Amino acid sequence: MLLNELAQISLFEKLDADELSGLSTIVRRRSFPADTVVFFEGDQSDSLYAIVTGATKVYTTEDDGSEKVLATVGPGEIFGEYSLIDGQPRSAAVATLEPTEVLCISHMDFRRFVTSAPEVLWKVLESLTARMRRQNNEITELSFRDVPYRLLRVLVRLTEKHGKSNPDGLVIALSLTPATLAGMVGSNVERVSRLMHRFQGDGLVRPLEGSRLLVPDFVALKRALEFETDWS
Numbered sequence: 001m002l003l004n005e006l007a008q009i010s011l012f013e014k015l016d017a018d019e020l021s022g023l024s025t026i027v028r029r030r031s032f033p034a035d036t037v038v039f040f041e042g043d044q045s046d047s048l049y050a051i052v053t054g055a056t057k058v059y060t061t062e063d064d065g066s067e068k069v070l071a072t073v074g075p076g077e078i079f080g081e082y083s084l085i086d087g088q089p090r091s092a093a094v095a096t097l098e099p100t101e102v103l104c105i106s107h108m109d110f111r112r113f114v115t116s117a118p119e120v121l122w123k124v125l126e127s128l129t130a131r132m133r134r135q136n137n138e139i140t141e142l143s144f145r146d147v148p149y150r151l152l153r154v155l156v157r158l159t160e161k162h163g164k165s166n167p168d169g170l171v172i173a174l175s176l177t178p179a180t181l182a183g184m185v186g187s188n189v190e191r192v193s194r195l196m197h198r199f200q201g202d203g204l205v206r207p208l209e210g211s212r213l214l215v216p217d218f219v220a221l222k223r224a225l226e227f228e229t230d231w232s
């Protein structure tokens with residue numbers, strides 16, 4: 001069970017069965033209820049977390065007290081890798097968005113383990129670097145796009161990552177206020193509210209209680225993104 005779960009984590013995708021088995025000896029399993037802080041920005045904790053089920057948000061708190069969501073993290077993905085590697089305080093806070101089960105590995109245990117299995121460190125670094133390249137490409141590409149495109153792109157990504165089927169379409173069961181979405185696309189609340197109203201009028205999204213969203217037709221949402229590409 002644990003080996004299968006570890007094999008699903010993108011950071012460990014290059015490890016062979018023996019390496020995964022070695023890694024499993026330093027992994028701890030933890031469960032968090034929904035809306036629970038895993039750690040705060042500036043905390044001294046240094047474990048890596050890999051999500052088995054559930055979802056979290058990575059966020060910072062601005063001077064005016066508002067929250068800026070940097071990313072959401074879903075099954076197979078990780079967070080907390082910076083402090084795992086360098087032991088520095090947390091660069092951002094992380095909280096669960098739904099009940100979440102994680103596998104965690106502490107800095108000291110990981111260090112000890114890779115000292116005896118250096119090949120694992122290289123494979124993990126390769127996966128981390130591949131992820132960094134993908135993120136850089138995305139940042140570069142998005143920097144040339146306007147706000148409607150960036151917002152549609154965020155909605156497509158959130159649906160892919162967190163969308164759950166129900167009879168009416170795919171529900172993104174996260175609290176997605178205009179302020180949260182504005183933080184994710186790098187725009188202001190007014191602009192994002194106006195655009196969400198437009199997307200709602202176009203039938204691309206439907207608001208549900210608790211600031212959750214329904215995507216009635218995911219194909220139409222992706223098509224809208226392609227259309228936006230032509231005009232941005």
Ligand code: CMP
Nearest residue numbers: 058070071079080081082083090091092
């Ligand atoms: P760490 O600094 O240990 O704890 C906070 C985590 O949030 C960090 O590791 C990364 O895993 C994650 N993180 C920090 N900044 C970003 C960002 N801009 N986008 C996505 N994830 C981030």
